[in-house]
Amino acid sequence: MKAARFDRFGGPEVLEIVDIADPHPGPGEIRIKVRAAGINASDWKKRRGLMDEELPQSLGYEAAGIIDELGADVTGVEVGDRVFGVSPYGAAQAELAVLSYWAPIPDSLDYASSAALPAAAETAARALDQLGVTVGDTLLINGASGSVGNAAVQLALERGARVIGTGSLRTHDALRALGAEPVAYGTGMPERVRAIAPTGVDFALDVAGSGVLPDLVELAGAPERVITVADFLGAQRAGVRFSRGDDGRATYALAQAAQMAEDGRFTIAVGRTFSLADIAEAHRVGEAGAARGKLVLLVD
Template sequence: MKAAQFSRFGGPEVLEIVDLPDPHPGPGQIRIIVRAAGINATEWKLRRGLLSFGAGLPQTTGRDVAGVVDEVGEGVTDVAVGDRVFGVSDDGAGAAELALLTYRAPIPLSLGFVDAAALPVALETATRSLDELGVGAGITLLINGAAGGIGSTAVQLAIARGARVIGAASAANHDYLRLLGAEPVTYGDGMAERVRTLAPDGVDAALDVAGSGVLPELIDLAGAPHNVVTLADIDGAKQHGVRFSNGFHGHAFHALAEIGALIEAGRFWLPVERTYPLAEISEAHRVSERGHVRGRLVLVID
């Protein structure tokens, strides 16, 4: 099969398309013919060597996938060959023609492969973060970096839980955040004061998606470090006693099966800003790494 991988750490140029042996599912796994694969910030950080999950070189890449089941492993009863599914590629190898999945769910009826491939990691990450913060009805939540893929997802999931959401983003994204149901504020100097114009007594909880060095302000607004979770600032989390959340501490993949009801009710939408063929994965990584993407970037696998 064709797959993207890198044999050394570095910029997007280290990615290459190679031929790898076709994988086959083990117990509990399924194999899909990949139709689309999402791009996440985790992937370019791994490619640069900024993160390490214990994998050596060469490394494949890609976690978010959507496609059609073509093989099932022993004990699999929830899906069958021919089903449309989306989920998280085992071993981070989804930017390929074939992928193995343990965490998966049927694609909601109204979604195509591209839109479905934008969802899995953002859904799991946002759901896990909201659970850790205890976000529910009556909670006021501040999200720093609310317009990206994870931020957009967290905004809508929090509102579906009955929370009030204040979203920090650039001024250019304020109308977009209002469309999602959040009350926007501009990030940067003076953000805390702008939040207090909307919530004079501060907020109940804060989620840092952007990792822009604002943890002290978020702690002040939320009242205490335990009311703040960051997804992007591990050093700041250690310094300020804030929880750093990642997918290796309590998976929330149940969100994959639950999102369909919100989508079909018109209460959830995650835009795909741009698609790329697999051969242009380097450019997709380059755009992702620059940041300022509204929603998601997705590879289309022919």
Template sequence: MKSVRFSRFGGSEVLEIVDLPAPHAGPGRIRIAVRAAGVNASDRKKRAGLMDQELPQLLGHEAAGVVDEVGAGVTGVSVGDRVLGLSETAGVQAESAVLSHWAPLPASAGFAAAAALPSAAETAARGLDRLGVASGTLVLINGASGSVCSVAVQLAVARGAGVIGTAGPAGHAYVRSLGAEPVAYGDTLGPAVRALAPGGVDRALDVAGHGALPGLIELSGGPGHVVTLADFTGAQQHGVAFSRGDDGRALYVLGELGALVESGRLALPRVHAFPLDRVAEAHRLGESGRAAGKIVLVDG
């Protein structure tokens, strides 16, 4: 099978398409013929040598496709089913992949958009859970037009929370379409939020970083009301919780995606799709900052 791999650290030029033996589904796992796989910032960090140091490395943890092998002990899924999901080990940016966590693909969802959901949904749900966001909560989400943030907005709204989301002027209409009140980044953030919520907000979720934590702490009433998914150093400096998954995963959310999408409470993400053999181009687009949506690799 074809798979994305790199054997040295560097820029997008180190990425290569190699032929590897197809994996098999072990106990409690399924294998899919991959129709689309998500590309995330962590893939670019790994390629650059900023994360895992072993070589060579395969890439990708989220994918959508068609089940073609079911491991021992697995129930509720059959060969031929359309699913989306996550793998505990990298390597789903390939023609075939083993998933450790999965859910049925929403009937109205194409593979490319579905492959953009699992990581963003798990990350967003984990942050909201850590904050205790529920019906009646007013939450400020920093960076509400990004892939994780846009899902976080919609999940919070689906829980019955009120949402204020930060975004650049060009993203305000999009944030509003997701169910949040948009406000601008920067020095005007505090006054803009206070204009909407004079008493401040109940909770704040930081997905964008960029030094926003002091303002989020002030608006939410203290560091205990803030969780960041993006600013590890700032979290240490300001006593804010930092979540990267080792504090518990929100994998249950995969099973909720179908109903949320079909009911219209979760819009399918915007995607930029590239064939597998154009993975280097996909990485360059991600690094450019010009991708107004999630980058995915598709089968041809």
């Protein structure tokens, strides 16, 4: 099969589409013919050598497509079903991918929209679980206008929380449409939050990694009321928990997001799509922040 890979660290030019052996699912896994695969910031961090040292490396943790092979002990799905999900092997940007967690694609979603859901929904749900966000809580989301931030807004509202979200002024209408109360990020952000929440907030979630963890701790009242998914070093300095997948994944969020999407209550905007062959250009656009919304690779 053809797959995205790099055998040296560097810029987007190191990315190649190569032929590698077809993967096969193990027990409890499925294989799909990939029709779309999500792109995340972790992809270019890997490519630049900021995450893993081994070479070569493949890319991609989320994809949508059609089941073409079932592993042992898999029930509830059949070959030919449309699903989206998570691959633990970091090789979903390819013609075939093995998924460990998946959910049916709602009739209302296409492959690109489905491939945009898994990482954002799981990351957001995991952080909300770890914070303990529930009905009546006020949650501040720093970076609410990105894919994970959008997912966190929608999932927190589903739990009955009040959501305040930071973002640039151009994102405020979109945040209001999701149900969040927007505030501008940058200097003076804590004061703007207190203008609409005078006693502060119950919890804060940082998905932007913009160096505001001390402000979030002050607004939430204690480090244990704040979680970041984007600022590892800042979390250490502020005594805040850094949420990662190896401390337990919220895999149920895939089915929840699918049902909410089918009901018209959950969406992750797709900013641009690219062919698998144009993955280098997708990285250039993503790193430059030149597109709003999720970037997705389409696989023929």
